[in-house]
Amino acid sequence: MRLLFSFEHEGELAAATANHTRLRLTARGATHGKRALQVEYLPDRDWPNLMFRAPSPWDWRGYAGLAFDLYNPMREPVQFGVRVDDDPRADGVHHCRQGTYTIQPRTRMRFVFPLGRNPMDYGMRGLPPLGKDLTRIGVVNAGNIRLEHIVAFQIFLWRGNKPRTLIVDNIRLLEGDESLEGIVDEFGQYARDTWQGKIRSLSHLRRTRTLELRELERLPAPEDFDEYGAWRTGPQLKATGYFRTEKVGDRWWLVAPNGRLFFSTGFNCVNYGDATFITGREYMFRWLPREGDPLAKHYGHATALMGPLKEGKTFNFYAANLERKYGADYPAQWREQTLRRLRSWGFNTIANWSLWEWHRNGRIPYVATAGVWGEHKxxxxxxxxxxxxxxxxxxxxxxxxxxxxxxxxxxxxxxxxxxxxxxxxxxxxxxxxxxxxxxxxxxxxxxxxxxxxxxxxxxxxxxxxxxxxxxxxxxxxxxxxxxxxxxxxxxxxxxxxxxxxxxxxxxxxxxxxxxxxxxxxxxxxxxxxxxxxLGCRFAWYSLDAVIAAAELCEVLSFNIYAPKLDHGAYSFLVPLDKPVIIGEFHFGALDRGMFHTGLVAAPNQRERARLYETYVNSVLDHPLFVGCHWFQYMDQPLTGRALDGENYNIGFVTITDAPYPEMVAAARKTHSAMYRRRMKSR
CATH class of the missing domain: 3.20.20.80 (Glycosidases)
Incomplete structure (x- = not known):
């Protein structure tokens, strides 16, 4: 280990650059010695940050990670980013590597940001753990950086409407990288750790199905859901035979074909999962089916959208596990199990990127997904x-x-x-x-x-x-x-x-x-x-585009990755007075064998479930929003989906099709009360 800054002396403040921040030493939150650095991020500024610039380029060769201790003294989560630059021209995309995490209120954590390996060089966004009791920050912009020429690093926040404070201590460099050989077991799980719910054998995998069926029979659906998942005992509006929108009092609602009020809770990517590249990475897998094995049908070939792994042979562990669990006719068996799960958990929508087989399923409403491709300007x-x-x-x-x-x-x-x-x-x-x-x-x-x-x-x-x-x-x-x-x-x-x-x-x-x-x-x-x-699912948008969409779409849609819906951040929607649906959100954690949290992090599955409840309730409380859809139904492959290397813990079910019990419990609790909450929050 090489200690960079301990913040025990006033002189260390001279090394720090405050960009739209206020800095001071404090005893509160110190983890290394008696003092730490308090950083107050100022409101209404783009990218406020704490930055350390090298007087001359630092040589960080031989180090695997930039580690630091962080304390969030606030009463709300704070989403922060880390960026390491190897050139003064770094702009957040070029000449840098960048990652994000969300630290929960009143929480102390020890973080490490990966330096040595670029995860994308191995076809992944996140790699195995670096050190005990350290939380790895998932890389978002996984650029290659010249470790012999590091010119700066920073801890930044996004623009906010009020001051936010973090306390930083013990900034250091760590040596060593874990070998990637044999990190994946026969079920697609991380092979070098154990955790609650990890599948140990084929018989264990099949037994989970029997146990879950008993639970689904006991809890078939929330009591106040009708056949569409609409509010069974709520107001009766005009029935048109199709979904529509209507404003009731000061609240926008979706209205089911039978005239009942409907708030859409759904899953993206209810499908047979993503394949992961095998070509060039055979050493990572402890088992792969031989040609002639029935599971060899789950091999395929893919071309990547981004990353150094351009194309090659793939394998789909999720689909293979479905076949092992449900048998040769697994597609029909799994679809039936999934429909029962969604009803039982209180989800009433099969959302974007899902199988065409869900069209006209007659049991759970679904969205139609279309796109525009081809040769045009x-x-x-x-x-x-x-x-x-x-x-x-x-x-x-x-x-x-x-x-x-x-x-x-x-x-x-x-x-x-x-x-x-x-x-x-x-x-x-x-x-x-x-x-x-x-x-x-x-x-x-x-x-x-x-x-x-x-x-x-x-x-x-x-x-x-x-x-x-x-x-x-x-x-x-x-x-x-x-x-x-x-x-x-x-x-x-x-x-x-x-x-x-x-x-x-x-x-x-x-x-x-x-x-x-x-x-x-x-x-x-x-x-x-x-x-x-339902619109185009805005991620990057301008006010002018949103205004035009409000004129021509029945419902506006945004993908909003955050700890909860910030009503103030979306106040620009109020004058438009249109119903709005969230197309994507999620949270992930690293306590059950996954390598990347996804775009919004939680420290563990319990907190991940709590964040789900908080997020959905924040959407229910906004008068314009009429639904929110989780991305996605299952975890992504441990070694990254072939498309772009994403390997996030963002599923309600694991790669072995095992539900996360904490998430299921949070969904049932939240969805069973959602209609009453939305009506009372007026």
Missing amino acids: RVPSGSDYWGKMHDPFDPQFAVNARAGIEPVAQRVKDDPWCLGFFVDNELSWAGQGEDGGRYGLAYGALSLHADESPAKRAFLEQLRAKYGAIERLNEAWGANYPSWDALRPPVSLPPAATRARQQDFSAFVRAFARQYFQTIRAILRELAPNHLY
Whole structure:
């Protein structure tokens, strides 16, 4: 171990840089000696952080992790991030590695942030534990960093509306990395540890099914749920035969086909699980089926969306475990078990990314999932994680949208159990920073050539219609363009954004979003007129895009990963007065053999379950929100899904199809009281 900062002396404060933070030494929360560093993160600032800069680059070769002790003295969870930079140009994406965790109220924890190995080099987001009693921070941006040239590291927070405090102590470097050889057992579990519920044998796996069936027979469904999972004893509204929305008092609700009030609790990815790469990583697995083994059918081949493992042979441990548990006809047996589970646990929706076999199941409502793919023009926004944004002004976009929606609409059209359509997911609506975050698509369109970009041409037409003469645009923007034709190639903008330019950017982003949502809406109204348009599941968004969505979608949708729904953070929705549904949220922990917590961390399964209850109740208490869907039904593979290496503890069931009892208990408790709570919270 190499101690970097102990905070025992005032002089150590000189090494710290306070960016939108206040620093002082304190005895409270000290774990190494008598003092620690108290960091107050200031409100209403982007990325407040405690940063340590190297006077000359540090050489951290030979060290496996950056460790520190942290105390949260507040009465609420704090989500924080850690970033290590190997170049002054680091921006959160390039030249750095970054991870996140959520520390619970009044909690002390010892953390380690991985340095030596890049998990993505091994096809994973998280790796096995580093040291006893240390909580590993899951990597989000898993970039390779030059350990011989570390220039800075920081502990940062996201923008908040009030001050938040953390106490940091004992910052140090740790040696050693655990071998990855033989880390996976025959069931896809971590082989080097034991925990409650770990499957020990094939007979144990099969016995869990029998035990669970008794529980499902004893607790078939919440007493106040009707056949749709709607409020059986609640108000009776007009029955239209399909799902719709209605405002009752000051609360928005979904309304079931029978006219009963409905709040949607659901699971994403109710399917046969994700495959993990085998090619190049055979040494990690203690067992794999030989060719000719019945379980060899669960081998496959995949191409990755990101990471160094581009393509190769895969194996699906979850599907293999289903076959071992339920027998040769496992698909039908598992689907029946899953329907019974969802009813028993109080879930009334099969949500996004789930099997097509759930369509028209006649027992649990479901959403229809569609997307837009194909060759049409795209526009960068500055934050293009899953890819650049569709150009809705390209006529080919509408053609491709129809091609994506039509086969789904043909399957679910006129089925009363279909809640509605999500179309697309986490699109690149916004860029980085305060200005680019709202106007990223405007910047992106101007960076293109009008000869190749329908969006750029639409933007120029909008500007020309407003200003007429180029001189008027120059005056408004503080620019000096010689002609309108000078704007056709990629545009260089004056560094200072005038108010007029911001207004023009805002108008373009709103027009862009209207074109997108109107195109999708028209196709849905034609092909599936009885079903709700549930939006595009915003992750990155601008206010202008949300306003346009509110005009054209029946329900707005956001993927919100946080300890709970912060009502203040979503106050911008109040004037829009539209129903809203959360498409994704989750929490994960590392106490049952998994390597990564996912996007919001809990210290253990008990706290994970408590967070579930808190989150759902915070959604129930908001008058605009009409549901929330957990991502996802089962844990991801221990060694990472082939798509992108995610290996998160985010399931209600394990890779062996065993329910987490704490999560099930929290769901039953929360869902059985949810309708009464929502009505009383007015």
